[in-house]
Amino acid sequence: NAGVTQTPKFQVLKTGQSMTLQCAQDMNHNSMYWYRQDPGMGLRLIYYSASEGTTDKGEVPNGYNVSRLNKREFSLRLESAAPSQTSVYFCASSPDRSYTFGSGTRLTVV
Amino acid sequence: AQSVSQHNHHVILSEAASLELGCNYSYGGTVNLFWYVQYPGQHLQLLLKYFSGDPLVKGIKGFEAEFIKSKFSFNLRKPSVQWSDTAEYFCAVHIQGAQKLVFGQGTRLTINP
Numbered sequence: 001n002a003g004v005t006q007t008p009k010f011q012v013l014k015t016g017q018s019m020t021l022q023c024a025q026d027m028n029h030n031s032m033y034w035y036r037q038d039p040g041m042g043l044r045l046i047y048y049s050a051s052e053g054t055t056d057k058g059e060v061p062n063g064y065n066v067s068r069l070n071k072r073e074f075s076l077r078l079e080s081a082a083p084s085q086t087s088v089y090f091c092a093s094s095p096d097r098s099y100t101f102g103s104g105t106r107l108t109v110v
Numbered sequence: 111a112q113s114v115s116q117h118n119h120h121v122i123l124s125e126a127a128s129l130e131l132g133c134n135y136s137y138g139g140t141v142n143l144f145w146y147v148q149y150p151g152q153h154l155q156l157l158l159k160y161f162s163g164d165p166l167v168k169g170i171k172g173f174e175a176e177f178i179k180s181k182f183s184f185n186l187r188k189p190s191v192q193w194s195d196t197a198e199y200f201c202a203v204h205i206q207g208a209q210k211l212v213f214g215q216g217t218r219l220t221i222n223p
Contacts, residue, residue, distance in 0.1 A: 031209055040119065042200060042213040043154075050209045058210065090153065092211075097142045097161065097204050099211055101154045 003027070006091050006102035013081040013109045021076040021105050023091030031094045032074035034058075034066060036087040037104075043090065049074055081109045114203050116214035123191055124222050131186040131217050133201030142204040143184040144211070145175055149197045157199075160184065171195070196221045 007022045025032065030051045035043040035058075045058030049068040063085060065077045074093075078085060086109045091102040117132045135141065145157040158169025165177040175186045184201060201214040 033210065035213075040215060042114075042116075042215040043202075045210055045212070048210055094211075098156075098159070099144075103153045 004091055004093055004100050004102035006089075006105050008105060009103065010106050011108070013078075013107065015082060015109060017081050018077065018079050019081065020078075021089055021091075021107075022073070023075065023102060024073045025091075025093040025100070026072065027093060027095070027100065028071065029093035029095045029100075030071070031096075032068065033092040033094070033099070034064075034074070034076045035090045035092065036060065036085075037090060038087050046076065046089075078107075081107075083109045085109050114201055114212050114214040116199075116201050116217050118217045119215070120218045120220070122220045122222065125193055126190050129186070129188040129191050129195075129219070131199055131201075131219070133184045133186065133214055135182050135184070135201075135203045135212075137182075137203065137205055140206040142206065143175070143177060144202040144204070145169065145173070145184075145186050146200045146202060147197045148200065148216075154200065157186070191219075191221050193221045193223045195219060 004025045033048040034046040037043045044060050047066040049055045052071045055066050067075050089105045092099045114135045143160040146154040147157050148154050157173050158167050160167045160177045168174045173188050177184050199217045202211045204211050
């Protein structure tokens with residue numbers, strides 16, 4: 001099925017470990033986004049990429065880096081994971097104003 | 111800063127009751143408005159959206175929302191809820207030119223059979 005694919009679906013990290021969350025879309029969308037979802041806080045934008053080769057900070061970028069590898073792929077990296085980064089992470093893509101979300105990555109940092 | 115407020119954090123209703131979830135945003139320019147639903151353990155799905163035209167928009171599963179520009183509101187309604195509507199509902203605003211979607215905090219809806 002066409003859409004946004006995120007890997008992995010679940011991950012447990014120890015404090016200080018690093019990891020990369022992968023996101024790929026096959027809809028030829030220009031824009032891609034990374035959100036985190038925490039109880040009572042809705043979804044907060046971490047980083048976004050309006051087009052291939054560009055990235056911008058969202059509301060909560062600290063502790064994260066991103067790479068827009070090509071038009072299809074937008075990865076999110078945690079260089080040194082902290083318990084405060086325990087969350088569900090959603091990737092999304094958009095051609096303009098309509099967004100398609102991936103199924104999420106549930107990350108626990110212990 | 112632009113923000114989206116959903117004033118109801120948790121709503122509990124019985125089946126067949128009517129539903130209205132509030133959403134207000136703070137931005138004076140042109141906006142596009144969305145309601146998303148997240149069923150337990152699943153990702154976000156689009157319920158409905160408003161871009162322009164008739165301020166009363168109809169979405170899937172019998173949901174509708176009304177855009178009231180003067181009140182900066184986009185409330186979600188359903189005349190008669192079902193147990194299967196139990197989910198978390200998110201209002202979101204896309205600000206034209208900003209190329210990003212800002213979400214409200216979400217409203218957890220529990221429908222008792």
